[in-house]
Amino acid sequence: MKANEKLQVSALSDIDNLKVHGRTTGSLSPLTLFWTGSAVEFNVKGSELWVEVESDYDLYEPWVSILINGVPVSRQMLTAGRYWICVFRGMNENEGKNVRIIKDVQAMSGDPGCSLQVHAVKSDGAFLPVQEKSYKIEYIGDSITSGEGAIGAKAEEDWIPMWFSAIHNYTFMTAEAVNAEYRVISQSGWGVLTSWDNNPNGNIPDYYEQVCGLLVGERNEALGAGDQHDFGSWQPDVIIVNLGSNDGGAFQSPEWKDPDTGKVHKQRMNEDGAYHGEDLAAFEKAVEQFLSKLRKNNPEAHMVWAYGMLGFPMMPAIYRAVDAYTKGTGDRKVTIIQLPDTTEETVGARTHPGELSHRRTADVLAEYVQGILA
Known part of the structure; x- marks a missing residue:
């Protein structure tokens, strides 16, 4: 088939009307997409559009979803290498198209070789201004917020990027409902104090002030993942924290032994099945301290602790922690909002919330957030 001879190649840095979503270093040569839900957005008036991507990984390949005029039209695995992918062709050249190319998979802390970059676009049309959204929302969470299991059959148990979705996800759905731009900071298995397996290094708060500090290795360091994030560049109206599920899971999981120090970490249960008081208090302290860190960096944002999509055993502790923070700071x-629990009807792959569960949560959250913003 004959190539379109009118296609003009443009580096991202040469496009004035480009919208970048998600935390980045600010570099467009190339643009590195770190977190789930990170994206490039264009308004294109032309018949054809291609994008040049560069993907790398040792274990977990990146995936992207492509939205045209707000509707997902394609989803694909990005194999390793630098190459062009076609976003659309043969469309009406006189009509403007809103295009979003969204990273579907979380930042992979378990794969130092995993990266996704966007270099350039080529089109036969013009790039028009992208309309600003009314609000900004930041989501902070774990596998639920990463969209793990939000796509795929209930039978799927493999821990692979294919079963992650940034679109079939309450973050995307809630933002769409309230006309908000959004960012996601999330990592499967991680918590406020500890990960599901009692590893104290698996906590989101320690990395919150970096661009994407939970990524390790020389390559990610060179890409700027460990740089300090510029909070002045993007201030959310609402921050939604959906953490606690893995902290609760740590009480049920075996101890974790630090391979470097030999120190053992364990969230303990009492013989009567209740959570050990000291360990529960440590979790509550971590919630308080994280709220203080969020407030320091986001002075005007309304903070919502949202929890409950995979049960809510930590809810009393979350209430006590938020209450202590509020009383201590004024x-x-x-x-706090309790989210709808996932059921047999709404579960997805890997016994995680499926698209129906994410939709139910988004409906509840959108109404709640609209009340705050009003």
């Missing part, structure tokens, strides 16, 4: 712009 900060009134923090609230």
